[in-house]
Amino acid sequence: MALLTILTALVAPSLASIVPRQANSINVDLSKTYQTMDGFGTSETFQRANQMRALSPELQRYSLDLLFNRTSGAGFTILRNGIGSSPDSSSDHMVSIQPRNPGGPDAAPKYVWDGNDNSQVWVSTEAAKTYGVKTFYANSWSAPGYMKTNGNDANGGSLCGVTGASCSSGDWKQAYANYLVQYITYYKEVGVDITHLGFLNEPDLTTSYASMRSDGRQAADFIQVLRPTLDRANYTNVKITCCDAGGWSHQAGMLGQLSSVNNQLGLITAHSYTSQPTSPLNTRLPVWQTEYADLQGPWTAVWYSNNGAGEGLRWANTIYDAIVRANVTGYLYWIGVQGGPTNSKMIRISDDKKSVIPSKRLWAMANWSRFVRPGAVRVATSGGPNGAKVSAFKNVDGTVSVQVIQGGASGGMVNVKVGGRFTATGVKAWVTDNTRDVAELASTLGSDGTGSANVPGRSMVTFVFEPAI
DSSP states (O other), rough: OOOHHHHHHHHHHHHHHHSSSOOEEEEEEEEEEEEEEEEEEOTTTTTTHHHHHHHOHHHHHHHHHHOOTTTTTTTOOOOEEEEBBSSSSSTTBOOOOOOOOOOSSSSSSOOOSSTTTTTTHHHHHHHTTTTOOOEEEEEOOOOOOGGTSSSSBSOOOOOTTTOOOOOOOOOOOOHHHHHHHHHHHHHHTTOOOOOOOEOOOOOTTTOOOOOOOOOOHHHEEEEEEHHHHHHHHHHHHEEEEEEESSSSSHHHHHHHGGGGGOOOOOOOEOOOSSSOOOOOOSOOOEEEEEEOOOSOOOOOSSSSOOOTTTTTTHHHHHEEEEEEEOOEEEEEEEEEEEEESSSSEEEOOOTTTEEEEEOHHHHHHHHHHSSSSSSOOOEEEEETTTEEEEEEEEOOOOOOOEEEEEEEOOOOOEEEEETTTTOEEEEEEESSSOOOOOEEEEEEEEETTTTTEEESSSEEEEEEEEEEE
Protein backbone atom coordinates (compact mmCIF):
# COMPACT_ATOMS: atom_id res chain seq x y z
CA MET A 1 0.00 0.00 0.00
CA ALA A 2 2.82 2.40 0.79
CA LEU A 3 4.44 1.80 -2.63
CA LEU A 4 1.10 2.34 -4.40
CA THR A 5 0.60 5.62 -2.54
CA ILE A 6 4.04 6.83 -3.59
CA LEU A 7 3.44 5.88 -7.23
CA THR A 8 0.05 7.59 -7.23
CA ALA A 9 1.57 10.77 -5.82
CA LEU A 10 4.26 10.75 -8.50
CA VAL A 11 1.89 10.08 -11.41
CA ALA A 12 -1.01 12.34 -10.35
CA PRO A 13 0.64 15.66 -11.24
CA SER A 14 1.47 14.49 -14.76
CA LEU A 15 -2.08 13.24 -15.29
CA ALA A 16 -3.49 16.54 -14.05
CA SER A 17 -1.30 18.42 -16.47
CA ILE A 18 -2.79 16.66 -19.50
CA VAL A 19 -6.43 16.78 -18.37
CA PRO A 20 -7.89 20.23 -19.17
CA ARG A 21 -9.62 22.14 -16.42
CA GLN A 22 -13.39 21.95 -16.84
CA ALA A 23 -14.65 25.00 -18.69
CA ASN A 24 -17.32 27.25 -17.22
CA SER A 25 -20.60 26.98 -19.13
CA ILE A 26 -23.18 29.70 -19.73
CA ASN A 27 -26.63 28.93 -21.11
CA VAL A 28 -28.70 31.65 -22.78
CA ASP A 29 -32.50 31.31 -22.69
CA LEU A 30 -34.08 33.44 -25.43
CA SER A 31 -37.59 32.51 -24.30
CA LYS A 32 -37.30 34.45 -21.05
CA THR A 33 -37.19 38.17 -21.76
CA TYR A 34 -36.81 41.37 -19.76
CA GLN A 35 -36.50 45.03 -20.84
CA THR A 36 -35.95 46.39 -24.35
CA MET A 37 -32.88 48.59 -24.57
CA ASP A 38 -32.86 52.15 -25.90
CA GLY A 39 -29.08 52.50 -25.90
CA PHE A 40 -26.06 54.10 -24.27
CA GLY A 41 -24.75 57.62 -24.43
CA THR A 42 -23.30 60.77 -22.95
CA SER A 43 -23.45 64.57 -23.20
CA GLU A 44 -21.30 67.54 -24.19
CA THR A 45 -23.37 70.15 -22.41
CA PHE A 46 -22.21 73.12 -20.29
CA GLN A 47 -20.00 74.24 -23.19
CA ARG A 48 -17.98 71.02 -23.26
CA ALA A 49 -18.88 70.81 -26.95
CA ASN A 50 -17.05 74.12 -27.40
CA GLN A 51 -13.92 72.44 -26.07
CA MET A 52 -14.24 69.69 -28.65
CA ARG A 53 -14.80 72.09 -31.49
CA ALA A 54 -11.73 74.14 -30.54
CA LEU A 55 -9.52 71.13 -31.30
CA SER A 56 -7.72 70.59 -34.60
CA PRO A 57 -9.85 68.97 -37.34
CA GLU A 58 -7.96 65.71 -36.83
CA LEU A 59 -8.63 65.67 -33.08
CA GLN A 60 -12.24 66.69 -33.63
CA ARG A 61 -12.75 63.63 -35.81
CA TYR A 62 -10.87 61.37 -33.43
CA SER A 63 -13.03 62.60 -30.53
CA LEU A 64 -16.25 62.09 -32.47
CA ASP A 65 -15.09 58.63 -33.56
CA LEU A 66 -14.32 57.69 -29.96
CA LEU A 67 -17.87 58.63 -28.99
CA PHE A 68 -19.95 57.39 -31.92
CA ASN A 69 -17.97 55.10 -34.21
CA ARG A 70 -19.04 51.50 -33.70
CA THR A 71 -15.76 49.94 -34.81
CA SER A 72 -13.13 52.32 -33.42
CA GLY A 73 -15.04 53.92 -30.56
CA ALA A 74 -17.92 53.35 -28.18
CA GLY A 75 -20.70 53.44 -30.77
CA PHE A 76 -22.97 55.54 -28.54
CA THR A 77 -26.57 55.86 -29.70
CA ILE A 78 -27.90 58.55 -27.33
CA LEU A 79 -26.77 62.18 -27.07
CA ARG A 80 -28.02 64.33 -24.23
CA ASN A 81 -28.06 68.09 -24.88
CA GLY A 82 -28.54 70.85 -22.33
CA ILE A 83 -31.27 73.42 -22.94
CA GLY A 84 -29.83 76.75 -21.83
CA SER A 85 -31.37 79.13 -19.32
CA SER A 86 -28.61 81.66 -18.68
CA PRO A 87 -28.76 85.21 -20.07
CA ASP A 88 -25.04 85.11 -20.93
CA SER A 89 -22.23 82.70 -21.76
CA SER A 90 -19.89 83.59 -18.92
CA SER A 91 -18.10 80.68 -17.27
CA ASP A 92 -19.60 77.47 -18.65
CA HIS A 93 -23.23 78.58 -18.53
CA MET A 94 -25.72 77.28 -21.09
CA VAL A 95 -27.14 80.25 -23.00
CA SER A 96 -30.90 80.78 -23.12
CA ILE A 97 -32.81 81.08 -26.39
CA GLN A 98 -34.78 83.90 -24.70
CA PRO A 99 -32.27 85.60 -22.42
CA ARG A 100 -34.50 88.54 -21.51
CA ASN A 101 -38.00 88.71 -20.10
CA PRO A 102 -40.31 89.39 -23.05
CA GLY A 103 -42.58 91.38 -20.75
CA GLY A 104 -44.59 88.72 -19.00
CA PRO A 105 -45.91 85.20 -19.47
CA ASP A 106 -48.48 86.30 -22.05
CA ALA A 107 -46.20 88.63 -24.01
CA ALA A 108 -45.03 87.76 -27.49
CA PRO A 109 -41.82 85.68 -27.25
CA LYS A 110 -38.46 87.23 -28.14
CA TYR A 111 -36.41 84.19 -29.00
CA VAL A 112 -32.75 84.42 -30.02
CA TRP A 113 -31.03 81.59 -31.89
CA ASP A 114 -27.41 81.56 -33.01
CA GLY A 115 -27.57 78.21 -34.81
CA ASN A 116 -24.71 76.97 -32.61
CA ASP A 117 -26.08 76.35 -29.12
CA ASN A 118 -22.66 76.19 -27.48
CA SER A 119 -21.47 73.85 -30.30
CA GLN A 120 -24.11 71.28 -29.37
CA VAL A 121 -25.61 71.71 -32.84
CA TRP A 122 -22.28 70.70 -34.37
CA VAL A 123 -21.95 67.57 -32.21
CA SER A 124 -25.61 66.66 -32.79
CA THR A 125 -25.38 67.11 -36.54
CA GLU A 126 -22.23 65.00 -36.73
CA ALA A 127 -23.81 62.31 -34.54
CA ALA A 128 -26.92 62.18 -36.72
CA LYS A 129 -25.51 62.56 -40.21
CA THR A 130 -22.10 60.90 -39.91
CA TYR A 131 -22.77 58.17 -37.36
CA GLY A 132 -26.50 57.54 -37.67
CA VAL A 133 -27.48 58.46 -34.10
CA LYS A 134 -31.26 58.70 -33.83
CA THR A 135 -31.90 59.37 -30.14
CA PHE A 136 -31.44 62.94 -28.92
CA TYR A 137 -32.38 63.90 -25.39
CA ALA A 138 -32.86 67.65 -24.85
CA ASN A 139 -32.79 68.37 -21.12
CA SER A 140 -33.28 71.68 -19.32
CA TRP A 141 -31.59 72.26 -15.98
CA SER A 142 -33.87 75.23 -15.25
CA ALA A 143 -36.38 77.61 -16.73
CA PRO A 144 -35.01 81.12 -17.37
CA GLY A 145 -34.75 83.09 -14.13
CA TYR A 146 -37.63 85.47 -14.90
CA MET A 147 -39.97 82.45 -15.01
CA LYS A 148 -39.05 81.35 -11.47
CA THR A 149 -39.81 82.26 -7.90
CA ASN A 150 -36.24 83.36 -7.16
CA GLY A 151 -35.75 85.39 -10.35
CA ASN A 152 -32.54 83.50 -11.18
CA ASP A 153 -31.85 80.45 -13.33
CA ALA A 154 -29.39 79.30 -10.63
CA ASN A 155 -29.79 78.65 -6.90
CA GLY A 156 -33.00 76.68 -7.02
CA GLY A 157 -36.37 78.37 -7.05
CA SER A 158 -39.48 76.90 -8.67
CA LEU A 159 -41.40 77.48 -11.88
CA CYS A 160 -44.02 80.19 -11.37
CA GLY A 161 -47.52 78.71 -11.52
CA VAL A 162 -46.98 75.18 -10.26
CA THR A 163 -48.57 74.17 -6.98
CA GLY A 164 -47.09 76.21 -4.12
CA ALA A 165 -45.12 78.55 -6.38
CA SER A 166 -47.04 81.77 -7.05
CA CYS A 167 -45.31 84.83 -8.50
CA SER A 168 -46.36 88.45 -8.87
CA SER A 169 -45.37 88.22 -12.55
CA GLY A 170 -47.98 85.51 -13.17
CA ASP A 171 -48.16 81.88 -14.28
CA TRP A 172 -45.24 80.91 -16.56
CA LYS A 173 -46.08 77.25 -17.19
CA GLN A 174 -47.37 77.80 -20.73
CA ALA A 175 -44.55 80.19 -21.61
CA TYR A 176 -41.99 77.64 -20.43
CA ALA A 177 -43.68 74.91 -22.46
CA ASN A 178 -43.58 77.16 -25.53
CA TYR A 179 -39.91 77.84 -24.85
CA LEU A 180 -39.04 74.15 -24.82
CA VAL A 181 -41.02 73.49 -27.99
CA GLN A 182 -39.20 76.33 -29.73
CA TYR A 183 -35.86 74.76 -28.80
CA ILE A 184 -36.96 71.50 -30.43
CA THR A 185 -38.03 73.43 -33.52
CA TYR A 186 -34.63 75.07 -33.89
CA TYR A 187 -32.99 71.66 -33.90
CA LYS A 188 -35.48 70.28 -36.37
CA GLU A 189 -34.60 73.13 -38.72
CA VAL A 190 -30.95 72.00 -38.77
CA GLY A 191 -31.92 68.39 -39.40
CA VAL A 192 -31.78 66.95 -35.88
CA ASP A 193 -34.97 65.46 -34.47
CA ILE A 194 -35.21 65.66 -30.69
CA THR A 195 -36.78 62.42 -29.50
CA HIS A 196 -36.89 62.99 -25.72
CA LEU A 197 -37.53 66.19 -23.77
CA GLY A 198 -36.78 66.86 -20.11
CA PHE A 199 -37.70 70.02 -18.23
CA LEU A 200 -35.96 69.27 -14.91
CA ASN A 201 -32.52 68.23 -13.76
CA GLU A 202 -31.82 67.16 -10.17
CA PRO A 203 -34.91 68.96 -8.83
CA ASP A 204 -33.99 67.76 -5.34
CA LEU A 205 -30.84 69.91 -5.30
CA THR A 206 -30.11 73.62 -5.13
CA THR A 207 -26.87 74.49 -6.90
CA SER A 208 -24.90 77.61 -7.76
CA TYR A 209 -25.38 76.84 -11.44
CA ALA A 210 -28.65 76.31 -13.34
CA SER A 211 -31.09 74.50 -11.05
CA MET A 212 -34.83 74.42 -10.37
CA ARG A 213 -36.62 72.74 -7.49
CA SER A 214 -39.67 70.57 -7.97
CA ASP A 215 -41.50 67.74 -6.31
CA GLY A 216 -43.55 65.17 -8.19
CA ARG A 217 -46.81 67.08 -7.87
CA GLN A 218 -45.29 70.26 -9.30
CA ALA A 219 -43.74 68.26 -12.14
CA ALA A 220 -47.16 66.78 -12.89
CA ASP A 221 -48.65 70.28 -13.03
CA PHE A 222 -46.24 71.23 -15.78
CA ILE A 223 -46.49 67.96 -17.71
CA GLN A 224 -50.23 68.60 -18.10
CA VAL A 225 -49.31 71.80 -19.96
CA LEU A 226 -46.27 70.54 -21.85
CA ARG A 227 -47.85 67.45 -23.43
CA PRO A 228 -50.70 69.32 -25.18
CA THR A 229 -48.23 72.01 -26.27
CA LEU A 230 -46.02 69.42 -27.93
CA ASP A 231 -49.01 67.78 -29.58
CA ARG A 232 -50.31 71.08 -30.99
CA ALA A 233 -46.88 71.66 -32.53
CA ASN A 234 -47.02 68.21 -34.19
CA TYR A 235 -44.36 66.78 -31.89
CA THR A 236 -46.54 63.87 -30.85
CA ASN A 237 -43.58 61.48 -31.08
CA VAL A 238 -41.41 63.48 -28.67
CA LYS A 239 -41.38 61.70 -25.33
CA ILE A 240 -41.50 63.74 -22.13
CA THR A 241 -39.05 62.58 -19.46
CA CYS A 242 -39.09 63.11 -15.73
CA CYS A 243 -37.35 63.96 -13.52
CA ASP A 244 -33.55 63.34 -13.54
CA ALA A 245 -33.44 63.27 -9.74
CA GLY A 246 -29.99 63.29 -8.16
CA GLY A 247 -30.32 59.69 -7.01
CA TRP A 248 -32.36 56.56 -7.59
CA SER A 249 -34.10 56.70 -4.23
CA HIS A 250 -35.28 60.26 -4.68
CA GLN A 251 -36.69 59.48 -8.10
CA ALA A 252 -38.48 56.49 -6.61
CA GLY A 253 -40.06 58.84 -4.08
CA MET A 254 -41.41 61.13 -6.82
CA LEU A 255 -43.17 58.40 -8.76
CA GLY A 256 -46.35 58.34 -6.68
CA GLN A 257 -47.01 62.02 -7.37
CA LEU A 258 -46.52 61.43 -11.10
CA SER A 259 -49.14 58.69 -11.36
CA SER A 260 -51.80 61.10 -12.63
CA VAL A 261 -49.70 61.93 -15.72
CA ASN A 262 -48.25 58.51 -16.51
CA ASN A 263 -50.16 58.46 -19.79
CA GLN A 264 -48.48 61.74 -20.79
CA LEU A 265 -44.98 60.67 -19.84
CA GLY A 266 -42.73 58.63 -22.09
CA LEU A 267 -39.77 57.93 -19.84
CA ILE A 268 -38.57 58.01 -16.23
CA THR A 269 -35.04 59.35 -15.75
CA ALA A 270 -32.71 59.43 -12.76
CA HIS A 271 -29.08 60.00 -11.84
CA SER A 272 -26.87 57.91 -9.58
CA TYR A 273 -24.98 60.42 -7.45
CA THR A 274 -26.85 60.18 -4.16
CA SER A 275 -28.07 56.59 -4.55
CA GLN A 276 -27.41 53.84 -7.08
CA PRO A 277 -29.82 51.92 -9.34
CA THR A 278 -29.79 48.55 -7.65
CA SER A 279 -33.47 47.67 -7.96
CA PRO A 280 -36.25 48.49 -10.45
CA LEU A 281 -38.32 51.64 -10.04
CA ASN A 282 -42.03 51.07 -9.51
CA THR A 283 -43.20 52.09 -12.96
CA ARG A 284 -44.33 50.53 -16.22
CA LEU A 285 -42.49 53.21 -18.18
CA PRO A 286 -38.97 52.72 -19.54
CA VAL A 287 -36.25 54.00 -17.22
CA TRP A 288 -32.90 55.59 -18.09
CA GLN A 289 -29.92 56.26 -15.87
CA THR A 290 -29.09 59.64 -17.43
CA GLU A 291 -26.09 60.91 -15.49
CA TYR A 292 -23.30 59.55 -13.37
CA ALA A 293 -19.53 60.03 -13.14
CA ASP A 294 -16.64 60.04 -10.72
CA LEU A 295 -16.62 63.80 -10.15
CA GLN A 296 -13.79 63.87 -7.64
CA GLY A 297 -10.94 62.54 -9.76
CA PRO A 298 -7.99 62.58 -10.02
CA TRP A 299 -7.86 61.60 -13.68
CA THR A 300 -7.19 57.94 -14.31
CA ALA A 301 -7.31 56.00 -17.56
CA VAL A 302 -6.68 52.54 -16.05
CA TRP A 303 -8.89 49.46 -16.22
CA TYR A 304 -8.02 47.90 -12.88
CA SER A 305 -5.60 48.82 -10.14
CA ASN A 306 -7.34 48.91 -6.77
CA ASN A 307 -11.03 49.10 -7.77
CA GLY A 308 -10.95 52.89 -7.59
CA ALA A 309 -14.04 54.95 -8.41
CA GLY A 310 -12.84 55.91 -11.88
CA GLU A 311 -11.49 52.56 -13.01
CA GLY A 312 -12.94 50.84 -16.07
CA LEU A 313 -13.71 47.48 -14.50
CA ARG A 314 -15.67 49.17 -11.76
CA TRP A 315 -17.72 51.00 -14.40
CA ALA A 316 -18.42 47.78 -16.27
CA ASN A 317 -19.90 46.42 -13.04
CA THR A 318 -21.80 49.65 -12.32
CA ILE A 319 -23.49 49.51 -15.72
CA TYR A 320 -24.28 45.81 -15.22
CA ASP A 321 -26.04 46.55 -11.93
CA ALA A 322 -28.17 49.28 -13.52
CA ILE A 323 -29.20 47.06 -16.42
CA VAL A 324 -29.63 43.70 -14.71
CA ARG A 325 -30.63 44.69 -11.18
CA ALA A 326 -32.58 47.88 -11.95
CA ASN A 327 -33.83 47.05 -15.47
CA VAL A 328 -32.78 50.36 -17.02
CA THR A 329 -33.27 50.66 -20.76
CA GLY A 330 -30.66 53.39 -21.28
CA TYR A 331 -27.38 54.29 -19.58
CA LEU A 332 -25.58 57.62 -19.98
CA TYR A 333 -22.24 58.83 -18.63
CA TRP A 334 -22.11 62.49 -17.61
CA ILE A 335 -19.56 63.93 -20.07
CA GLY A 336 -17.86 62.42 -23.09
CA VAL A 337 -14.95 64.74 -23.98
CA GLN A 338 -13.55 67.50 -21.75
CA GLY A 339 -10.32 68.98 -20.47
CA GLY A 340 -9.21 69.02 -16.86
CA PRO A 341 -7.81 66.71 -14.18
CA THR A 342 -10.88 64.80 -12.96
CA ASN A 343 -12.77 61.67 -14.01
CA SER A 344 -15.96 63.59 -14.80
CA LYS A 345 -15.39 62.74 -18.48
CA MET A 346 -14.51 59.56 -20.33
CA ILE A 347 -12.07 61.24 -22.73
CA ARG A 348 -9.60 63.91 -21.64
CA ILE A 349 -8.37 66.80 -23.74
CA SER A 350 -4.72 67.30 -22.86
CA ASP A 351 -3.71 70.58 -21.26
CA ASP A 352 -1.84 71.64 -24.41
CA LYS A 353 -4.89 70.70 -26.58
CA LYS A 354 -2.64 68.55 -28.78
CA SER A 355 -4.09 65.17 -27.86
CA VAL A 356 -7.20 63.45 -26.51
CA ILE A 357 -6.86 60.49 -24.17
CA PRO A 358 -9.62 57.89 -23.82
CA SER A 359 -10.03 56.30 -20.41
CA LYS A 360 -10.96 52.71 -19.71
CA ARG A 361 -14.35 54.02 -18.60
CA LEU A 362 -15.03 54.68 -22.28
CA TRP A 363 -14.01 51.16 -23.26
CA ALA A 364 -16.14 49.70 -20.46
CA MET A 365 -19.09 51.54 -21.98
CA ALA A 366 -18.04 50.40 -25.45
CA ASN A 367 -18.12 46.73 -24.47
CA TRP A 368 -21.82 47.31 -23.86
CA SER A 369 -22.83 49.92 -26.43
CA ARG A 370 -21.15 48.41 -29.48
CA PHE A 371 -22.94 45.10 -29.06
CA VAL A 372 -26.20 45.95 -27.26
CA ARG A 373 -27.96 48.06 -29.85
CA PRO A 374 -31.26 49.99 -29.65
CA GLY A 375 -34.15 47.55 -29.61
CA ALA A 376 -32.11 44.72 -28.10
CA VAL A 377 -34.06 42.61 -25.62
CA ARG A 378 -32.38 41.36 -22.47
CA VAL A 379 -32.76 37.60 -22.06
CA ALA A 380 -32.07 35.12 -19.29
CA THR A 381 -28.78 33.38 -18.59
CA SER A 382 -27.65 30.66 -16.23
CA GLY A 383 -24.26 29.38 -15.19
CA GLY A 384 -20.95 31.10 -15.73
CA PRO A 385 -17.56 31.44 -14.09
CA ASN A 386 -17.41 31.68 -10.33
CA GLY A 387 -17.84 35.29 -9.26
CA ALA A 388 -18.51 36.60 -12.77
CA LYS A 389 -21.45 38.76 -13.81
CA VAL A 390 -23.22 37.52 -16.94
CA SER A 391 -25.91 39.09 -19.11
CA ALA A 392 -27.28 38.50 -22.61
CA PHE A 393 -29.31 40.33 -25.26
CA LYS A 394 -30.96 39.51 -28.55
CA ASN A 395 -30.46 42.36 -31.02
CA VAL A 396 -32.92 43.44 -33.69
CA ASP A 397 -30.60 42.05 -36.40
CA GLY A 398 -30.80 38.61 -34.79
CA THR A 399 -27.35 38.57 -33.22
CA VAL A 400 -27.06 37.53 -29.59
CA SER A 401 -24.50 39.27 -27.40
CA VAL A 402 -23.37 37.84 -24.08
CA GLN A 403 -21.37 39.88 -21.56
CA VAL A 404 -19.03 38.22 -19.07
CA ILE A 405 -17.46 40.48 -16.45
CA GLN A 406 -14.76 38.58 -14.58
CA GLY A 407 -13.83 40.58 -11.53
CA GLY A 408 -11.58 37.93 -10.04
CA ALA A 409 -7.88 37.59 -10.76
CA SER A 410 -8.19 34.13 -12.31
CA GLY A 411 -9.43 33.52 -15.83
CA GLY A 412 -10.31 30.41 -17.80
CA MET A 413 -12.11 28.92 -20.75
CA VAL A 414 -15.80 29.87 -20.96
CA ASN A 415 -18.36 28.06 -23.10
CA VAL A 416 -21.55 29.86 -24.14
CA LYS A 417 -24.56 28.12 -25.65
CA VAL A 418 -27.63 29.95 -26.96
CA GLY A 419 -30.60 27.67 -26.44
CA GLY A 420 -33.95 27.24 -28.15
CA ARG A 421 -34.28 27.43 -31.92
CA PHE A 422 -31.30 29.72 -32.35
CA THR A 423 -28.69 28.33 -34.72
CA ALA A 424 -25.31 29.99 -34.45
CA THR A 425 -23.28 30.26 -37.66
CA GLY A 426 -20.40 32.19 -36.17
CA VAL A 427 -19.10 33.73 -32.97
CA LYS A 428 -16.66 36.49 -32.11
CA ALA A 429 -15.46 37.66 -28.74
CA TRP A 430 -14.20 41.09 -27.68
CA VAL A 431 -12.15 41.83 -24.57
CA THR A 432 -11.31 44.89 -22.51
CA ASP A 433 -8.73 44.63 -19.75
CA ASN A 434 -5.57 46.40 -18.60
CA THR A 435 -3.86 46.01 -21.98
CA ARG A 436 -6.71 45.78 -24.53
CA ASP A 437 -9.59 48.05 -25.59
CA VAL A 438 -12.51 46.06 -27.05
CA ALA A 439 -9.97 43.92 -28.90
CA GLU A 440 -10.96 40.77 -30.72
CA LEU A 441 -10.27 37.68 -28.64
CA ALA A 442 -9.61 34.23 -30.08
CA SER A 443 -12.84 32.24 -30.06
CA THR A 444 -14.24 29.05 -31.55
CA LEU A 445 -17.68 27.74 -32.46
CA GLY A 446 -18.34 24.09 -31.81
CA SER A 447 -20.45 21.84 -34.00
CA ASP A 448 -23.27 22.11 -31.44
CA GLY A 449 -23.25 25.93 -31.61
CA THR A 450 -21.27 26.47 -28.43
CA GLY A 451 -18.97 29.47 -28.51
CA SER A 452 -15.77 29.31 -26.49
CA ALA A 453 -13.07 31.76 -25.49
CA ASN A 454 -10.50 32.13 -22.75
CA VAL A 455 -11.82 34.90 -20.50
CA PRO A 456 -8.96 36.58 -18.61
CA GLY A 457 -9.15 37.62 -14.99
CA ARG A 458 -10.08 41.27 -14.34
CA SER A 459 -11.71 41.66 -17.74
CA MET A 460 -14.95 42.15 -19.62
CA VAL A 461 -15.58 39.91 -22.61
CA THR A 462 -18.53 40.21 -24.97
CA PHE A 463 -19.46 37.21 -27.14
CA VAL A 464 -21.46 37.96 -30.30
CA PHE A 465 -23.27 35.07 -32.01
CA GLU A 466 -24.35 35.34 -35.64
CA PRO A 467 -27.68 33.68 -36.47
CA ALA A 468 -28.56 31.47 -39.39
CA ILE A 469 -30.31 33.45 -42.11
